[in-house]
Amino acid sequence: MKRDATRGHLDVLLLRVLVAGPAHGYGVIAALKRRSEGQFDLPEGTVYPSLHRLEDAGLVASEWATVSGRRRRVYRLTPAGEASLAQKQQEWQRFATGMSAVLGPGS
């Protein structure tokens, strides 16, 4: 998938990954790649500003922890993040349904 297309939906993708539980930045990015089967190809370093932006919006919270001997910032979904994700998922479903109806084989 093209980078611009991925970037436009990065926030919802990151929120969705964090539904599985708290994770540090590398874990979030690795999960994103794994779940998308490599479709989402972004410079990994540019994902951190998106996580920080979500944190500023109150959708994600973070705290520093030492994991496997390394100092890491661990991110978790907030209740506001869960609500935002649910709303964005609904919007996406409606959009996807509309697109499929227009582009699908029967149209």
Add this chain to the structure above:
Amino acid sequence: MNEGLDPSAVYVSRLSTRLHGPPDHVRGLLDETQAHLADATDELVAEGADPLAAAQQAVARFGAVDVVAGAMNRSTRARYRRPALREAVTTLMAVAAAGLLAMGAVGLLARAATALTSTRTLFGLPAGARMPASSCNHWLAVQPSAVTCRDAATLEAAADLTLGLAVAGAAGLVLALVVVVMHRRAGPRTGLVPPSAGPTLAVVGFGLGALSTALLAADDAVILSLWGAGLFWVASATCAVAALGSGVVLVRSRPARRGDAHPLR
């Protein structure tokens, strides 16, 4: 890439020179980058890659330094824009309060000096001052105790200037209180407005004030036909003391530890 050096360490070092923002925030970004590159390298090594090649690949996947730094700096600006602006405004208000308080102090000192010397010494007109007849009539009317036009003008100048300086001092007190309240309500400093900014501005402002008023006093200049040389000397001395005090605050506001200068240290 520098041969013989850890690619991850080189990358983090290059990134550190391009990131802007509060030192603690920048340190956090660099720590996250370092941990990410180490995790990515470990994973690639576990998959069988050579350690050096793994580190190089981890760096490549993280993204070009300029691209990543640009994205991180945009995020930092968005996060700290408002608090940094508030800090800048508070700093300017504090400097303005100091200036107004200094004016109030000039008024008090001028009154004290008047008691020790004379009103003419402090507020007397410069020798070259011209006094239009219409002004003389006004001054003599509002200062009935004066015999000559020059005495009437001097008394009027003393009254007007003392009142003006007292009002400035009172405004300075109010502004200083507002600054204290704003300072207490503010969160942790962003570091984007250095603590030395206010004292530096004050040193420059008071220093220029001391110099210019000393020159005016020495030249016995005519300013608005009313100001006396004695008042200029008092103003110059007050500004000089304020500049000195601001200088002491400036020296004390500098970071004591060398490590504060660089987020990586």
